[in-house]
Amino acid sequence: MRDVFSSLPGALRKFAGDEKAREAIVFAAWNRAVGPGLGEHTAPVGLDGKRLTVAVSSDTWKKHVGDLADQILFKLNGALGSSMVSYIEFTVDAGFVRKQYKPAAPSKSEAEWKSLIGDELTSDLETAASEIEDEPLRQLFVNASTSSLARQKMDAEKDR
Secondary structure: OHHHHHOHHHHHHHOOOOHHHHHHHHHHHHHHHHHHHHHOOEEEEEEEOOEEEEEEOOHHHHHHHHHOHHHHHHHHHHHHOOOOOOEEEEEEOHHHHHHHHOOOOOOOOHHHHHHHHHHOOOHHHHHHHHOOOOHHHHHHHHHHHHHHHHHHHHHHHHHO
16 A cells, blocks of 8 residues: 555646546545544545645544644645645534445445446546556546445435
8 A cells, every 4th residue: 555655746746737636636645644543533525726624523523633733734745745735624524524434335235336336437537547657546546536426426316
């Protein structure tokens, strides 16, 4: 996994103008920067320029991660290899955090889940992924993107 994360700076340079790709890479680096303990209680929501918005599970966690914000910012930018994020805004949204860490598809078989993920692999996503020279990083990007899109589609269907 260390080799994959060492490729993040190069991937960021390649996607300098693609905000969605930059956001996906910053989101992937977030979990590495905060580790599993904080990762269970936080989830990146959006990247607007250099401002990263992160949902937290409660007011208590908001205070806790707020106290650690400078350290997290340092680790995050270190993982990214540049100062991609200059400010982290924390917002309380326990439902969003829960959604990010729930099992991917408990009601789906593995074959059904793979089919859903396969449906999300669009030509635009394939084109973006083809720009990533590092094979493990390219596969991580494709897997994360298609899984996220499939989960969003399933959540939208449940809400109807």
